Amino acid sequence: MALILLFTVLAIIALGTSFLVTLPSAGRAALLVLAVSLFGFGLVVGSSVVVDENEVGIVHRQFFGKPLPTGQIIARDGEMGPQAEILGPGWHFGYYPFTYQVRIDRVITVPSGQVGFVTARDGQPLPENEMFAPAWDSAQDMLNPVTFLAKGGRRGPQTTILTPGTYRYNTALHEVTAIPALQVAAGTVVVIKSNSGLRSTPADAKPDLVNGVPLVLRDHIGVWAEPLTPGGYYLNTYAYVPTVVKTTQRTYTYQAAPTTKPQAAARAKNTAAAASTGSDDWSVSVRSKDGFSFPVDVRVACAVEAKNAPYLVALLGNPDSVVQDEQEDEQLEVLEARVILPAVRAIFRNVAETMNALEFVNRRSEIEAIATKRITTELARYRVTCDGVYVGNIHLDASAAGQQLLATQTDREVAVNQQKLYEQQKQAEVSRAQLVRAQEEAEQQRQLAAAEYKVRVEGENAKSQVVRAKGEAESQIIIGEGRAKAYKLLVETLGQQQVAQLEILKLVVEGKVQITPQVMVSGPNGGGALDALAGTILRQTVTAPAAPATTTK
Structure with missing residues (x-):
């Protein structure tokens, strides 16, 4: 706008000069042209807008246009007000300040x-x-x-x-x-x-x-x-x-252990009183069929599969958002507060009311299996996958009545175990006596068997000796008969005297007969060959060692 005014003033001065000063016609014409040029140049320069490459020009028409229709903010057809078209990078002309206002904004x-x-x-x-x-x-x-x-x-x-x-x-x-x-x-x-x-x-x-x-x-x-x-x-x-x-595994733990040191100190002073007067502090508290109330430590592992996430969101909203649980008086996830914890409490209480307190304690594994099956079925309604339910400590000793019940159970178990021990010791003594008796009987049987075997062996030995003696006797008879027959044939062939001499010569050759006789045998015939043979045999019989005696039982 200042440029337009400046060049307008210059144009007016040039125009006035052309009329006031006495000039030739050519000079006056030149001043008129200069005045018009200055005015035109001022209008062109004054209406120009320069937009940088990182800028945008927003045009607002102030005069000489129709008003905008009601409810319309941007001019579509040259109406007064913000124009739809924008000015990009470069020089733009014709935006006279008295008609348009151009605002430069950053891209x-x-x-x-x-x-x-x-x-x-x-x-x-x-x-x-x-x-x-x-x-x-x-x-x-x-x-x-x-x-x-x-x-x-x-x-x-x-x-x-x-x-x-x-x-x-x-x-x-x-x-x-x-x-x-x-x-x-x-x-x-x-x-x-x-x-x-x-x-x-x-x-x-x-x-x-x-x-x-x-x-x-x-x-x-x-x-x-x-x-x-x-x-x-x-x-x-x-x-x-x-x-x-x-979609990762979620683990929800409900246990009686205090979470802070002050709570632990307070609970350590009087565990039974704290549990009996503040049972609401326990996350899962059950009541047995015989009227005992006690807390149970429970851990639930579950997961939400990706394909089931939309269903859960449509049902619960944001399952991971945190809300205030009135019973727990603490902030819990929506899924835990509305689904997991109510299901765990209800199912464990339903199971506990069908059992005595000691039965509930003794059947922990079975209760864990039952709870897992029921909670899995319950969570499936919400399309939540249950990976497992785990039962930890069963705090039956959290109350004085529970402690007395456990003490009674302990005493009963001790008595039963002692009775079993006595029975086992008695049975061991009986077994030991039976073992000793069996060992003695076995030893006696062994000795008896050995004696019987020895008798049988000796009997067989006696029989064998008799048989051997009979055999030797028969052998001697056979040998004697054979020799008798042989000698008889020799005597018949050679004569008695010659046979006797022949036998003597055999004995002499074998070295069994000394040439000088040690025994003299004489007969009525004047000491013939038979007498010499008889003397030799008699000597051998006398000098032969006696055979050892054999005792037969």
Whole structure:
């Protein structure tokens, strides 16, 4: 505006000079041309706008235009007010200060890891019962103010978002806010509750109904039946509200142990009194059939599968959000406060009321199996997988009555065990006596068998000696008879005298007979050969060693 005024003043001066000063016609004409040129140059320069590459020009028409229709913010056809078209980088002319006002704004840069959430100040009203404008096929068409207004763009929050990058847009029409992109961590899934999209459901689709609310397909309004798996998503988290659900194993522990040192000190002073007067502090307290109340330590391990997360969200909302549990007077997860803990309490109390207190203590493993089966069935109604239920300590001794009951049980068990010990010792003594008797009988049997065997052996030896003696006798008889026959034949052949001499010569040759006789035998015939043979045999008989005597029993 100052430039226009400056050049206008210069043009007026030049024009006045051409009339006041006496000049030739050519000089006056030159001054007139200069005045017109100065005025024109001033208008051109004064109406120019320079936009940098990182800037955008927003034009606002102040005069010489029709007023904007009611409810309209951006001028579409040259009306007064903010104009739809924007000025890009470069020089722009014709925007006279007395007609237009141009505001220079910075372009917006959406950084990595974020998205641009867009809100439109003008356009068609949102459809009835819709919270967000329908999505655009192209973010550039949405940011183009002329296209946006010409193609029925809706005012209000937009479903379409801007991914990381730099954008030039009409700041009078659109407002852009950078928000974090959706990051789904490992061990979790995200269930989307869509506030924008289609409302109709395909005829062939059969969505799951959760309390009458269907789980819908993607791009439909409602809870999406398919969760988003771990990863990064450029998503409008205002239009598509994410609910993070953990898919890792969840462990819920309910035990009587104090959690802080002051609690531990207070409980250590009077355990029984603390338990009896403050039974509400126990997470799981049961009452047996015989009227004993006592706490039980329980640990439940469960998990939510990714495919079941949408069902759980539709049923409970955010299962991992924290709420105040009135009975526990502490903050618990929604899943624990509304599903896990009530199920554990009810099932353990139902089991306990069918048993005596000591029976409940003694059948811990069986109770654990029963509770696991029932809790698994109960959690399956919520599509939560139960990995196990574990029973820890059963604090029957938490009350004075319970301590007395346990003492009675202990005394009974001690007496029973002592009786069993006595019976075992008695049985051991009886077994020991039977063993000694059996050993003695075995030894006697062994000796008897040895004696019988010895008698049989000696009898057999006697028999063998008799047989041997008979054999030797018969052998001697046979040998004698043979020799007699032989001698008889020799005597018949050679004569008695010659046979005797022949036998003597054999004995002499064998060295068994001395030539000088030691025994003299004489007969009536004057000491013949037979007498000599008889003397020799007699000597051998006399000098032969006596055979050892054999005793036969």
